[in-house]
Amino acid sequence: MVVVWMKDMKNGAASAGIVKDHDNGTYTGILRTLWTGRAAMKAAVITSKERIDFTYDILRKGYQGKSINCIFRSTRAVETTNGYMDINNMKTDNLCNFTSQYHGVPFYCGKPKGEGLRCVDWTQVSCRLKKMTLSSNEQWFYESRASENLPDVINITIGHVEGDTASASRPCYLQDPRNTWRATPPVGFSYQHTWRPLSCFSNIKTTNSYHHCLANRTLRLYGDSTDGCKPQTTQFGMWGPVYENILKQEFVGINNRVVYLDFWDMTVALESTANHPSSQIVKTMLDMFFGYVCKTELN
Incomplete structure (x- = not known):
């Protein structure tokens, strides 16, 4: 570009x-x-085209920039599950679909397993930066100047x-x-x-x-x-x-x-x-x- x-x-x-x-x-x-x-x-x-291809490749492998945690809370229990923007990255079929609550943007959380906890008990989201797992050559390319x-x-x-x-x-x-x-x-x-x-x-x-x-x-x-x-x-x-x-x-x-x-x-x-x-x-x-x-x- x-x-x-x-x-x-x-x-x-x-x-x-x-x-x-x-x-x-x-x-x-x-x-x-x-x-x-x-x-x-x-x-x-x-x-460059190569950098765009590289970016799409790491996204296809499941990297999403941040690690998302979904917090479910009731009067008797609290549980944290993983959250994802892409359903294809979910490692379980037991999920809560919060797309409608997220203004139409796809968003999914693992369903809580604790007794009495349900999808409606979702109360909070926390995030932290997620480091990519890259080879030495990929790391060099990623850290090189983009523009x-x-x-x-x-x-x-x-x-x-x-x-x-x-x-x-x-x-x-x-x-x-x-x-x-x-x-x-x-x-x-x-x-x-x-x-x-x-x-x-x-x-x-x-x-x-x-x-x-x-x-x-x-x-x-x-x-x-x-x-x-x-x-x-x-x-x-x-x-x-x-x-x-x-x-x-x-x-x-x-x-x-x-x-x-x-x-x-x-x-x-x-x-x-x-x-x-x-x-x-x-x-x-x-x-x-x-x-x-x-x-x-x-x-």
């Missing part, structure tokens, strides 16, 4: 491009000019862009949700260290505007990193485009009522290399998210 982006240090600007894979070992990167100035065009290999910036950097001068930068004139809360699913990259860019979406602008930036927006509202947050027993490992970021395709297929029937926020461009342009983006990037994501929900900003 190859990504391209360009960066203008003087203007605090950056944007991501799109990459076309020609399936013969060559790629074409396309970058849209969104501001006036100078920029350095960069490229990086995020992961690498290409050494060549192309410096360019960007001529006239109307108004010096591309900009949106419509607030995000007026945006048709269906447009968020149809948008093509780039969906935004950074300028003067501020993220600027191309289709709309967020009107939420201050603490007061957040308080005003969330007053008398119920907010529910679901996500893999906020859920203690979702498996995570360090080198699986290349699944982003895969999940994107799955989401777009699953939400086809209701995409007129659901907003899809694509932050891939943001993390590439802002050179986010950690497993999780920085607090500043997360704040920018939240500002964008609430821009679709909240109508006004208080001064």
Whole structure:
């Protein structure tokens, strides 16, 4: 997987491009000019086919990132059994299926054997990181760098862009949700260290505007990193485009009522290399998210 982006240090600007894979070992990167100035065009290999194959192989062998324990409790007994996200990894047919309680995500626990304990007595999940069992060669490959910036950097001068930068004139809360699913990259860019979406602008930036927006509202947050027993490992970021395709297929029937926020461009342009983006990037994501929900900003 190859990504391209360009960066203008003087203007605090950056944007991501799109990459076309020609399936013969060559790629074409396309970058849209969104501001006036100078920029350095960069490229990086995020992961290789060999690393993706390696990742799938260790998953097929049953590795799931974390060891999951299911705790069952009654007034008379407590018992712990193993938990799994994939039923094929279960070593017993005596199981409790908690998929419905887990918001539709497959999740299974071994059925408790203690007297009087049943599946309905499931009360808690605990997790711990699970070390992979690898050969010396596999361990070397796993610990090697997953991504690498290409050494060549192309410096360019960007001529006239109307108004010096591309900009949106419509607030995000007026945006048709269906447009968020149809948008093509780039969906935004950074300028003067501020993220600027191309289709709309967020009107939420201050603490007061957040308080005003969330007053008398119920907010529910679901996500893999906020859920203690979702498996995570360090080198699986290349699944982003895969999940994107799955989401777009699953939400086809209701995409007129659901907003899809694509932050891939943001993390590439802002050179986010950690497993999780920085607090500043997360704040920018939240500002964008609430821009679709909240109508006004208080001064």
